[in-house]
Amino acid sequence: FFSPVKMSETTAAAAVLTVPALIYFLWPGPPAILLLSLTNAVLAVYMLLWRRTPPPPYPTFPPAKPQANVLARGLKDSELPKEADCIVIGAGPSGLALAVMLGRRGKRVLVLEQHNRAGGGLHTFEEKGFEFDTGFHYCGELRPGKELRAIVDNLCDGEVEFAYLEECPVEPGVYDKVVFSQASSESAAASDADCSPVSTSGDAVLVPAGPEQWWKQLHADFPGEQAALAAYQHDLVTAAKAFMPYLIWRSMPWGVLKRLLYYILAKPMVKLSLVTATERLKSITDNHRLKAALSYLSLGCAGMTPDNIQYGLVPALHNHFMQGAAYPHGGPSQIAAAMVRQIERQGGRVFVRAPVARIVTELDHPGATPRVVGVQLGRGKEATVRAPWVVSTAGIHHTFGKLLDPVTVPAQPRLQALAETLPRTHGHVFLFVGLEGDAKSLDLPRRNLWVLPHDDLDKAMAEFHKAPTEAPFGYVGIAFPSAKDPTFAERHPGKSTAALIAGDVPWSVFAEWEHTKVHHRGTEYEDLKALFQERMLAELFRHYPQVKDKVVHVSSGTPLDTNFYLGKTQGESYGLQLSPAKTQAELQWLGPVPNVEGFPKGLVLAGQDLGSDGFAPAVTSAMMAAVPIEGFLHWLSVVDMLGGWRSFAKALCTEPPAVGLQTAA
Structure with a gap:
């Protein structure tokens, strides 16, 4: 549409929107309103053309035999295409979501996964007749009518149903319970001074679903902290309104326009994220227990303590879970399977046991910026598949350090040095327990249990890091996936499963066995593995004594298994540390296409390191990664994902739930 003036899609769209808005701001009146109306009409026409444009000719993939388990399609030479429109490295939720989005625009997408199952953190496995999940413990904003639910239904073609943790017959209305094993001297002093005992279940904090219920619970637990809670409510509202504009801003190409729009789209979220949770919470309260109750999610959902995590993520996590938490019927692998079926219907492919050894680049002429032309496979395949776009979800340390060749990409040493300025998160020890008896007979809850030594979260983690084999874990998460999934009893009658995660385990504990x-x-x-296993079993039996005599199978995993199955480099379960330093990197160079001279054209980043850990961030990282490939107006595809313009307008006009919290209190 704008080709006669050689204007890029992003520049054109920005001009259509920005110029009349500036005129209206500087010179309000009928002429500016007329100009706004005309330019909006132009944008509508352009958007209509963009959405209706037939797909260009795309490569034809070799036919593939029908596969009963679409998550386990192994790579065969006869089915490997010679070229694709886009290659995605990694079949986790971000890679699969991106492949679905690009397939909708007519692109043939090839997804390559090094593990023997697609799904990443959505992966489930069976052992000794028990089915275990590996990373999807719960997800918020999946109630019908919520924006994320509409997007997930769109990506999965409506094939996945969800159950809700708060609809539990054992402990209804609650999706998390936080237990403090020891009372710290600071919190004890604070409790004696001005705080009532917390919650209704001993030294614990219950986290109910629903904004009103959660807010009332906080006020009941901390009656002397109205001012602190009012300040936190303000941050909740700010984070809710600023989160998506910040993601849109991050997906924009680096340049003058991005710098101009920083103050409108990015600054509110950046202001929250350039300080740590400790710094912000300390400014509103001295109550250690309240600070722990507000920031505990930073441990299990991000692998970060309050001293280190960017504060903006703390209210963002509470906003995410404010309406409650969900778990998919049939387990999280159903989400992955539904997306793989979508990709195959669109003509794409998802292959497992297909590790990428190198991203292949070429130079148009000496001194030019390298241009991506495809990937070379590893593990004896050594075949090359050509594509003008390659998206890596493997993390920046692995991508820059192992997939880019410094000979063909002169900027590789600088990229690797930049990656090393952003530390990785620590790892975890995982425990999978098979139990005799169903969830009803064992009285197992759906909600998660977080066990913390005491309410000084940073001190507890430091104590564990100092003596990891002796001191209490920094935290232990205990859940029963079989209780969360209403279909589990039908598929595995008379059985239940428990899944535990303990951390954060420094890489140094297991580094000597890296190779x-x-x-x-x-x-x-x-x-060493058995020692951690016994300690975690002791935590399970301490909080759920009814399962002690019902254990029939136990297995465990360490950060080394995270490396093996997820392609990590130091067992980092959650990718990069979500610190203020990462926010600074996002402002300066870290994005879908990093702002680094010599970064290969056609290479795009997605996944954990682009955003944060979790299923919802995986989907939003895929949306950001699609922009360099499809153009900035790819964000208009959200209209279709949400069900049309009416649903989109409703989403824009609806106030976040946090707005009414003070009234609820």
């Missing part, structure tokens, strides 16, 4: 093979790591490793 050993799975199941061949030696006696010392197995002894």
Whole structure:
């Protein structure tokens, strides 16, 4: 539409929207209103053309045989295409979501996964007749009518149903429970001075679903902290309104326009994220228990303590779970399977056991910026698939350090050095327990249990890091996936499962076995693993004594398994540390296309390191990564995902739930 003036899509759209808005701001009146109306009409026509444009000719993929388990389609030479419109490295939720989005625009997408199952954190596995999930413990904003639910239904073609943790017959209305094993001297002093005992279940904090219920619970637990809660409510509203504009701003190309729109789209969220949770919470309250109650999600959902995490994520997480938490019927792999079926219907492919050894680049002429032309496979395949776009969801440390060749990408050493300025999160020890008896007979809840040593979260983590084999874990998360999934009893009658996560485990604890093979790591490793396993079982039995005599199977995993199954480099379960330093990097260079001279054209980043850990951030990172490929107006596809313009307008005009919290109190 704008080709006669050689104007890029992003520049054109920005001009259509920005110029009349500035005129109206400087010179309000009928002429400016007329100009706004005309330019909006032009934008509508352009958008209509963009959405109706037939797809260009795309590569034809070789036919593939029908596969009963679409998550396990192994790579075969006869089914491997020679070229694709886009190659996605990694079949986690961000890679799969991106492939679906690009397939909607007529692109043939090839997704390559090094593991033997697609899904990443959505992966489930069976062992000794028990089914376990690995990373999807719950997700917010999936009630019917919520924006994320509409997007997920669109990506999965409406094939996945969800159950809700708060609709639990054992403990209704609650999706999280936080237990403090020890009372710190600081919190005890604060309690004696001006605080009533917390919640209704001993030394614990219950986290109910629903904004009014949660807010009333906080006021009941902390009656002397009305001013602090009012300040936090203000931050909740700010984060709710600023989160999506910040993501849109981050997806924009680097340049003058992005700098101009910083003050409108990015600054409110950046202001919250350039300070730590400790710095902000300390400014509104001295109550250690309240600070722990507000920031506990930073541990299990981000692998960060309050001293280190960017504060903006703390209210963002509470906004995400404010209406409650959901779990998919049939387990989280159903989400991955539904997206893979979509990709295959669109003509794309998802192959497992297909590790990428190198991203292939070429130079148009000496001294030019490298241009991506495809990928080279590893593990003996050594085939090359050509594509003008390659998206890596493997994390910046792996992508810059292992997938880019410094010979063909001169900027590789600088990119790797930049990656090293952003530390990785620590890892975890995972425990999977098979139980005899169903959820009803064992009286198992749907909600998660977070066990913390005491309410000084940073001190507790420091104590664990100092003596990881002796001191209490920084936190332990305990959940029963079989209780969350209403279909589990039908598929596995008379059985239940427990899943535990303990952290954060420094890489140094397991680093000496980095280059050993799975199941061949030696006696010392197995002894250390058994020690952690026994400690975690003790936590399970302490809080759920009814399962002690029902255990029939136990297995565990360490940060080394995270490396093996998820392609990590130091067992980092949650990717990059979400600190203010990462926010600074997002302002300066870290984005879908990093602002680094010599970064290969056609290479795009997505996944954890682009956003944060979790299913919802994976989807939004895919939306950001689609922009360099499809153009800035790719964000208009959200209109279709939400169900049309009426639903989109409703989403824009609806106030976030946090707005009415003070009234509820």
